[in-house]
Amino acid sequence: MDEKFKPAKRVAGQKPDVWSIVNEAAAASPKQPIVNMGQGFFGYNPPRFILDAAKSALDRVECNQYSPTKGRPRLKKALADAYSPFFGRKLDPETEVTITTGANEGMLSAFMGFIEPGDEVIYLSNIEMPGGTIRYVPLQPPKNGATRTSSAANWTIDWDTLESTFNAKTKMIVINTPHNPIGKVFSKDELTRIGDLCLKHKVLILSDEVYDRLYYVPFTRIATLSPELAEITITVGSAGKNFYATGWRVGYLIGPPQLIKYVAAAHTRICYSSVSPLQEAAAIGFEEADKNGFWTPPSQRCKASIPEGGYFVLANLTKVKLPEGYDFPPQVKDRPRDFKMSWFLIVELGVAAIPPTEFYTDERAHLAEDWLRFAVCKNDDVLETAKDRLRGLKKWMV
Template sequence: MAAELPSKLKPAARVAGQKQDVWSIINEAAAASPKQPIVNMGQGFFGYNPPPFIINAAKDALNRVDCNQYSPTKGRPRLKKAIADAYTPFWSHKLDPDTEVTITTGANEGMLSAFMAFIEPGDEVIIFEPFFDQYISNIEMPGGKIVYVPLSPPRDGATRTCSSAEWTVDFEKLEKAITPKTKMVVINTPHNPVGKVFSKEELQRIGDICVKNEIIILSDEVYDRLYYVPFTRIATLSPEIERLTLTVGSAGKNFYATGWRVGWLMGPPHLIKYVSAAHTRICYSSVSPLQEACAVGWLSFLSFFPL
């Protein structure tokens, strides 16, 4: 049993009360299994490398002086412009890479930066359960309180194989969950772990509720290139919804490079500037050569799918 720490050496409550994360438990159990190899169906990482041209771009970047030094805190201009160009077709206007895009050290740190930027102790954040487990620690770190709203499976879901689209939002419970302390709603589409792609109608209702109550929307869209049904980005539904929305993206999911830890947030300047400020205080800047390689990845994408 670990020795009790003297009172002056005790950790802060924000970390002392956190339990072991589910991934550590799963990975330790998998490593201890007598049957090997174990296929991990839980985490969103890949069993193969990024495309060779992206790996070569990372190698080339390592030979450049500027790519071995600090990048701008908001991200390398080439990568921000490539992301803005790639996502502009979905928006109602051309995204400004300088004010509407910020690069983070993975999508997870980007979400932490968003919570650190806007959540004060006691503020409430609504998440739909089941959910990506990192939301808990990220929200609790700045003192936020999590409010759970369930995604409901079909009534006979225990007796048959059902589509993820059959999981539904209980809008009555969502509206009842909102209080004067509600600061943010987190959406994850395509959803981890259910796989549900929220419909345009569902997103419109969520967006309208947030507009009515002046609630920030954090839309975790890291799986935005992995879907088989029509996919809607909530920020694109109306100017009123866009004004409240931060959209999260991930190079790890787009380019099969989860270990590179390159992510981004997109949103209106009045939100992005505070996410950037929080990111600067958490990480300062993100990994330079891997940002450059991701820029090459997006530029290649744009060459195949021109605007």
């Protein structure tokens, strides 16, 4: 290939993505239809009041045209009203909220707004970014994860590693709570300790809280711990996750004006503005959710990590012995054990799950290669079918 046509390094060396591998396995499996517990999309529709809002928005001329780059005023106000009680003060919708095309684009906007070549970003999260240098600090699985079912709280931070990762080049830390894929909700003590490190080293915080309405234990927002932390924190949210509409790609960022104005500027350059009718529907969703009661909280051989939030469950499959000489395709045979296990479950049992080492660097993959991530935001009949099929693992268990 001519030098001028070579791709950027950030994409040139990428391995086949996990979704392509799972889809290929699904197509090859004799067990049809596949029970999809892999990708985290819901098996049911958003509530009727928000679907009706989306349909109504399509009939309005202004909802089919460009929205303001920072988002529709109605949605920003609805978000400010919805989140002000959590932040303990009245949020300004014009200066402290901006709308993005999904949470991922919101995070990209935050990176593009603040990260320069040479800056370092610490990750207690699971996403990629262009530019800058990434320093991953993975969560450590429970030592008895293969023998006991336990809470996701037992996935822990190696504090010595985290503290030693901060240095003069560190510009930002990315955290994710409730956590994907683990389902861990960081405790107030953990967040306070992280926040103290960020204040000490003058580091920005990007807090990915897209599952902030899906938690089953006390949930703390790091931006609410102190006025000092509020000044250095950008909170990431997702209307798609909140309203079971992940395909809508309506995200948002909340933070102090001196931070939000720069991520909003980057967002403008990335995609100018986000989908207008779905912003309008999301606004109505936040306005009507309380009235509709929408925010009301909702002994096996293979052991699991009981989630504290989100809609994923990690199952430990250490006791499953893959057959010797099993015919794995080239794109799987050299990947960690969980990739092989994912392929095996799809082909042999017709159940799709995601290998969590997809969220780890190669050198840290050993921490998670005995686990698989199952999305449980499905109808009961789907979950029952998955349960019945997974019983077929017994003949390969030791």
